Amino acid sequence: MIYMHFESPPTPHFISAGEALYRRGDRHKKRSSIGVFDMLFVVSGRLYLMEENQHYIIDENQLLILSPDKIHQGYKLCDSETKFYWLHMGCAGSYYESEHLHPAKKIVNKSLFRDTMFYITLPKYIQLTEEKGKLLRSFIEPLLMFSINKYSNATEKFRTRLNPLQQQQHFLNILNLLNTDSKFSNAPDDLAAEIMQYMQNHYHTSFTMQDLARKFNFHPVHMIRCMKNSYHVTPIQALTTIRLEKGKELLLTTAMSVQDISEAVGFSSCSYFIKQFKAAYHTTPSQFRQEIQSHF
Template identity: 25%
Template sequence: MHLLNFSMPPVPHYTISGINYCGPGYRHLNRQHFKWFDLLVVREGCLYINEEDRSFEVRAGEALILRPDCHHYGTEDCREDTSYYWLHFQTVGGWHESSAPAAASEDITPDEDETAETSSPICSHQGTFIQSIPQYTTLLQPARMEELLAQLEQLKATAHLNSVRFKQQMLFQEILQQLSASMNPERSASQSKACAGQAASFLRSHYREEITTAMLGDSLNFHPVYIARCMNREYGCSPMEYLLRYRIEQSKLLLMQTSFPISRIAEEVGFNQAPYFSSSFMKLEGISPRQYRQRFS
């Protein structure tokens, strides 16, 4: 993992941000000698970007920071509708890139043997610390990140006020914390398990209702793509596959314990159409609902 290690204070500071909506055929800008770090957070679709000789495919629920001292450019056109937040920030403190987090007390002043590139001279100050941020990462809480970026969007109209500018900086510091938290493997695994468990509980509680991935994301405050990854990791299936299997399991209980007609059982477990219920049951169980019931009659 490539990490950007910032010496703090002074802290990196927010400059400006926005949101882009683009259709198929859009390609990211070709830029070099840029003045700012450029944070990209993809909401939907995928951005295909190179920074020097490194390639990135930034998908929904992922974030990438483009460095100010590197040439970056789009390598492919978007293949689908794509939207993403962008945010420019700067630092007057020192920073460097590494493959492992810097120690809290580490002096990141470069020496002649240091292999990591350093963007600026670094002074050692008593009381400073290092903040490590992944350059490219899957967000632990994509929905929270989008919420923070959306709040920055809403503040644009009043950004000339000192109180609002201070609030922008506070929101940006939480954004940095969100990025930093995503590189902790243990926390990531724990977060993934918790997210999958919450999703499973929601699906089990609402299986009789019509459920969409968007509804699930809104209820859990996680991006639907992240929820799907967590459930695939923990249960080996997507949320909708999990819901389908659970509905079929509930239908088996009704087939055994009641004399309800097949159409009512389909309705009881969340299927809008009995034929779809029967075909789904056949696909998972290898026999029809009627044949399954006959086993216990």
């Protein structure tokens, strides 16, 4: 199983939701790097979706969360009438996908005036029980804003009775229902947590594993082992991910050049930033910015 790990705060937030009714023979549209997470929950029928090269069959009471920076599309026509809910959510913080159930280590902060970091872990693709499926529908339905009907080829807009804060409260109920990692939410691992916190605060500066070892007064091998046990990545891998996510944020929110962004987030060269960005997101920074801007 693939899990999606969201660093919080900031907590993932609700953007919009709707329902869709597909006829037999309809297919989900192709979309690329839409910039939001797309949660799909099938009420009846079956959807055939692929994300990059991974194929999914989504049946009744099954849920799939599509990533904001990947291509997804229907790879096969619906073989029966299919009704599903879709929900768009955003995440201003970092996230990553893993085959491991992340233990959601509590990131230790020694100040009373700083947030305590934690992870929200959601399954990317899951079969819900009938009871959980009903509960999820009860949380989603008050959030519905749009109805897409392929029979009439029309999209209807709803007027929700919830104010923005109430919408977020309903969405938090959804996160709590799907969160697979809550039993680990207070598991202590001070060293790995402090290493992660340090890198999040100093990602824009240049440092090596030896620098981290001197900073925390531990052998690099021990630090790597702690990070891999807690986060399933080495410190350098985690640092690269943090820098890439910060770089992606600057691509979306500023007009800075790719060269300036690479320097701002701590990469030693622009070419290395582009290489790592393409390896992680299967597109270059410039192409990513253009693709996002084309949707607006």
